[in-house]
Amino acid sequence: MIRSTLTPAGRRMAVYSLNTVVVGTGAAGYNAADRLWSFGQRDIAIVTEHINAGTSRNTGSDKQTYYKLTLSGGDPDSVRDMAQTLFDGQCMDGDNALCEAALSAQSFLRLVELGVPFPRNAYGEYVGYKTDHDPRRRATSVGPYTSKRMTECLQQAVEAKGIPVLENLQVISILSDGQQAWGLLCLDLKAADDPERRFVAFNCKNIIYATGGPAGMYADSVFPRGHYGASGAAFEAGAKGQNLTEWQYGLASVNPRWNVSGTYMQVLPCFFSTDQNGGDPREFLMDFFSNRGEMLTQVFLKGYQWPFDVRKVAGGSSIVDILVYLESCKGRKVYLDFRRNPCGGAEIDYAALSPEARTYLEQAGACFGTPLERLLHMNKPAVDFYLDRGVDLAKQPLEIALCAQHNNGGLAVNKWWQTNVEGLFACGEVSGSHGVYRPGGSALNETQVGSTRAAQYIAARRSGQSPDESVFVQRSQALIERHTAVADAALQGDVGNVQAIWDEAAARMSRFGACIRSKADLEMLRAEVAQRLSAFPDTVRAGSHRDLWKVYRLRDTLIAQQVYLSAMLDYIARDGKSRGSALYTDPGGVKPYESLPDVFTFTVDDGHRAGLVQEVEWQQGKCLCRWRKVRPIPEDDDFFENVWRSYRESGNIDP
Ligand SMILES: Cc1cc2nc3c(=O)[nH]c(=O)nc-3n(C[C@H](O)[C@H](O)[C@H](O)COP(=O)(O)OP(=O)(O)OC[C@H]3O[C@@H](n4cnc5c(N)ncnc54)[C@H](O)[C@@H]3O)c2cc1C
Missing domain, CATH: 1.20.58.100 (Fumarate reductase/succinate dehydrogenase flavoprotein-like, C-terminal domain)
Incomplete structure (x- = not known):
């Protein structure tokens, strides 16, 4: 990496020239850098606004899930089978599905080697459990903070290799002509007061964009505070989006931001709302339900039917999400109160619950007391979680909202996770590799697979130096002028x-x-x-x-x-x-x-649209949408001698 001081568009700024810049220090970004290094591409750096920001490091859930190929027991599984499961989530390209399955074991075991404590049995089998949209038992977890542990272990690997990490740099523009990307323009967050040092540019051959989901769009969000994503810059640079309509929303507490799934719902808390100043408290679920047992059953089911799902509105638990949303739309704040039972604190008639809910609570020995007493009995860590963050559920209610949690869609990528803009790769949540449904945990698998694929391709096909600085300055002038002018106007x-x-x-x-x-x-x-x-x-x-x-x-x-x-x-x-x-x-x-x-x-x-992908392109403030067929799962060429020969010739990395 070479550092110079140049003056594109009459602005003095530091310009770094290197082969590849990775943007982001989440699970995807760190892995991309680590893999690039291992595959032999050493002229790299990571750029990030804050090392400790992002979803991977700062989020979690009851049992945060990682999805992988079955690595235990006698359950039959195969790469093809797992690819089919991912593909069955609708609107997903088959080549991406196949890669996510094919590299699953490698990616997972690498994390194990790096120290992520995925549980195994006495014989070394990584025993799994069944997650949503999963026909097998492919899921695993290290507890509430799987993605955090992954990020920490990957960070250690990157630091051990001495890969430079340039912090406090916010990417504000991807320098591109819509066909090819050649650099980045960043705001230096530590020098914003100094017009001579405010901007920093990168002159590079490749960018691996790992900026996470575009969370800044939503106010009601369970993405961690301080995580916003940066998809707008990619759209502006000409990258297409795909499956952008496909998000996951669900009930979450707003402070701290945390999904109120699982036991938080199964203990049947009291839902109530107030005006903005905390006045006029009232329970609202029974305005809708005519039967108390039915209301409690749907609240219970919300525990393991966490995301809002349109198929579960009629007669299902997603009506609870809607009722919370409607209450928020009235300008009221919505809370869960664990200190008292719903319907004015009356004792719960467990016999009125559905057999599924009643049996569960009976088996858990939790048919007694208040929601808090039941929660302490069934899952004390769930109470401690809030206590550790300054919220004592014994003393105060918990504010909730219907929140954005994950974007299945994102930037369109090919089977090497390269976008339609040459030199711009996207992996992790910013990429749109999934469709309408996806197995729980497949997002974390994709952070590892997508970044590995991009790194493989770059190391094999896009090595070499960045273009000459004079070329960089000449073709970046107009873009840099346009983006730096934003600061002039805003100040x-x-x-x-x-x-x-x-x-x-x-x-x-x-x-x-x-x-x-x-x-x-x-x-x-x-x-x-x-x-x-x-x-x-x-x-x-x-x-x-x-x-x-x-x-x-x-x-x-x-x-x-x-x-x-x-x-x-x-x-x-x-x-x-x-x-x-x-x-x-x-x-x-x-x-x-x-x-x-x-x-x-x-x-x-x-x-009937499961086989179609919607693509969107931003062009000077106008959006063009197109539909195309999904790329099918590629047919196997599993004749070993053929694969071996082409592997010897090209590494099976096509140009
Ligand atoms: C509450 C919750 C629970 C979840 N549970 C699961 C689960 O159980 N299983 C699962 O598979 N997935 C789950 N997910 C999703 C999963 O955690 C994320 O998809 C994944 O962690 C994203 O990783 P990433 O590396 O792509 O992005 P992130 O970890 O978000 O990292 C993005 C990085 O980019 C940096 N960045 C962003 N913009 C800029 C910019 N302009 N300039 C410089 N740097 C920038 C950020 O600072 C950060 O370092 C959950 C998500 C949430 C919110």
């Missing part, structure tokens, strides 16, 4: 409004562009976003250099919102029906409960 005046605009934009997205999607609301919101973007230079003000990073974040977020909203509207225009975690209002559909507002009239998708 006018000393009254900032960027946080307020961002809060408003994110809240509107949670209200109208999350799991409940109607054409009229989406159109209204997209027009709002377009207006915010076009007025950006004249309206958004940082107030001081300290908030300059937010200005670039907001711009990135608005571009992402525009692309995602366009994808949703195009889906409706193509007569797309409700699927996964997204309910689309359909006047020709059915409203499962008369008491719900009309926006909940919808039709559940029959899977």
Whole structure:
């Protein structure tokens, strides 16, 4: 890596020249760098806004799941079988599914070697359990913090190799002409006050973009605080998005951000809401349910039917998500209270529960007392988790919302996780390698597989130095000028409004562009976003250099919102029906409960689009959507001599 001081577009800045820049220090980014090094590509660096930021390091759940090929027992499994499971999640490309299955064991065992304590039995078998959308028992976990342990172990591996990590650099632009990427422009978060040092650029042949899901779009979010993603910059650079409509939403506490799944629901807490100031408390679930046993049963089921699922609204537990969402839409705050039983604290009539719920609670010996007493009895660590974060469930209720948790879609990638922009690779959650449904834990598998594939390809096919600095300066001038001008405009005046605009934009997205999607609301919101973007230079003000990073974040977020909203509207225009975690209002559909507002009239998708992928491209503020067939799972060429010969010739890494 060579460091120079150059003056593209008349701006003095440090420019680093090197073969590959990895962006992000999550599970995907660290693994990409570690693999590049192991495959022999040493002219690399990692760029990150904060080493300790991101979803992998800062999130978890009751039993955070990693999905892998079966490595224990007598259950039959195969690479092909696992690829089929992933592919069956709909709208997923078969080559990506096959790679995720084929590299699963290698990626998993590498993590084991690095020290991630995945449990094994006395004979060394990595025994698994069944997760959602999983026909086998391929899931495993190290507890609530699987992704954190992965990240820590991968970080150690990277540090041991001495791979440079450049921190406090926020990528604000991917330098590209839409066909090919050749660098990055970053804001130096430690030097934002100094126009001579504020910007740093990278001149490189390859970028592995591992910036995580675009969480900054939503206010109601269980992504960790301080994680925003950076998909807007990739769209602006010409990268296509795919399956962007496919998110997972579910109930989560907002402070701290944590999924309230599993036992938190099975102990039957009391749901209530208040006005914004904490006044006018009232339980609201029984406004909808006419039968107390039915209400409690659906709350119980929400425990292991965590994500909002349109197939479980009629007669199912997803009605609980909707009732929470509707309460929030009234401007009220929603809470779980573990100190008292639902319906005014009355003793629970366990006989009124469904046999499934009743039997479970009976077997757990938990048919007594308050929700908190039941939770302490069944899962004390779940209480301790909140206590450790300053929330004593014995003394206070827990605020919740229906939150965005994961984006299955993202940037479109080929089987080497390269986007349509040459030299720009995307792996981890920023990539759109999954479709409507995916087995729990497959996101973490993909962070490892996608990054390994990109590293393999770069090491084999895209080695060599970055172009000459003069070439870099010449072709980057206009882009650098455009992006640095954003700061000049935002620093006018000393009254900032960027946080307020961002809060408003994110809240509107949670209200109208999350799991409940109607054409009229989406159109209204997209027009709002377009207006915010076009007025950006004249309206958004940082107030001081300290908030300059937010200005670039907001711009990135608005571009992402525009692309995602366009994808949703195009889906409706193509007569797309409700699927996964997204309910689309359909006047020709059915409203499962008369008491719900009309926006909940919808039709559940029959899977006829399972073989199609929606792609979206951002071009100068306009979004173009196209549909294509999924790439099928490639047919096996398993004749060993053939594979061996081509492997000797090309490593089986096609150009
Ligand atoms: C509550 C919750 C529970 C989950 N449970 C599971 C589970 O059980 N199983 C599963 O498989 N998945 C789960 N997931 C999803 C999974 O955790 C994530 O998909 C995965 O960790 C993403 O890893 P990543 O490396 O792609 O991104 P991240 O870990 O988010 O890392 C992104 C990195 O990019 C950096 N970055 C971002 N923007 C910029 C920029 N502009 N400039 C510089 N750096 C930047 C960030 O600082 C960070 O270092 C869960 C997610 C949540 C929120």
